[in-house]
Amino acid sequence: MAADAPLTTDALRFTLYNRFLKGEAKVPQMPENALRIRSLLDDPRTSVEQLSRVITSDPPLAAYLMQFADSPLLTSAKPCHNLRDVLARLGTQKLNNLVLGFSARNLFISKELPLQRVFRARWKTALERAAFSACLAARSALCSVDDALLAGLLQDIGSLPLLAELERWPNYSRAEDDLQALCDQLSGPIGAVVLTAWKQPSGMIDVARHRTDWQRTAAAASLADLVQVASLLRQDALPAEELAASPALLRLFPNLPAPLRFDQELRTQLLDEAAFWLKLLGVKSRGA
Template identity: 35%
Template structure:
């Protein structure tokens, strides 16, 4: 068994000495984020920024015309797409669509693991969006982004694991290392990206079932419940008594025996989100 503290120290040293780099946001994502934060930025100005990236432009148009967001008229230009989706959603989408590009392996050996983590993140993002949809103080698109980035700390771990044969040969040990170290590394990445504290708390606490938020529920609560709902959907029932003891479930106000995938319309919404990000 690998000493996780020793592995973390090796990983931290590799990051500090540029032997491995944490994922960075492309310039277009930084510009969009800054433009949205200036509030007075128009849809046309934001569309002009996105237009500098052809792949991102195509994906944004695809999202604007997806079943989840489409209107009566087909959108065929970025200005209309930004106007339809709204600048706050566009900011989240730009960052989340880039996340899909980040989840890439440099070798075939780890490609399946990268894809597994991405697909799990997309499903949890879909559940998070549904859970936040009926709240007054949380934004459902921000909740979706929280789900997408909750396990971002796994990325440098997987990249670093490529040079550690003992991890590549032991899937269970690799998973243990990811669970042990991903929260700290994910927090560090989002701090580097200047994310708001409400989102930085997500990767730091997404495995902490004892997490207790102050005041009303937050995005960590949403992601924690989304992960458990995802497990129920994929692995079968989870003991309702155990769920009722988890603070996040109490905050979200969801009955432990309720599987939200069975609520009318929810399955379609979740499928549309998954198709949007995995297709």
């Protein structure tokens, strides 16, 4: 078995990645709710009433979607009074994105406490990244807010099957720092495998693939850049100079007269806005 032979960290990284590429490690299927709702949305005969019935049968999902009734995702003069109103105004793409983002959290199952702890920490970071991504999307006009939310959640999706696969490798260190480092190194390429299997668009796959490629060069800003900048902005201890010199930031906002001052102002503005999105995503506070 794989667990019988202790490996160096480099050898383990190579072995794990190849297991995913060859289909030997389990790549999670797209969540059942997301598949079922996507199927309904693909059928032009599906009514809002049908969608409402399906979603109401999953109370946590219904409650989650109702939280967006007063969010910037739904720009309308009329208030939403019930789930049917929310679904009618969300539209196909927004609903697809929100359901997939909500369902992804339940893809990780493990009985090992060290793996559970690392997963919880990384998922909380993903929620914060999604909140900051939504705030940036409202400023950059690069993508819709719901695309940015989903991209922020899925940038680190590769960590979920990686942590699950590590149950087969009990000889690998369960120290949190070691597990976090392994996720940082492999989440991107494994995430690209997962999102490709889920038939996500290339721009979304690139969000995972380039998650730590901080010096990447590109002709124009992309969703991957936006989520990279969100990842940097959520790091309170990150020096302002480092963010101001980020290639992703300079692509996202190419006409900044003073990137350093912009960074300091942007952080201040985004903290309050991010708190709103974090509440919608189910996080009480960044420190909780």
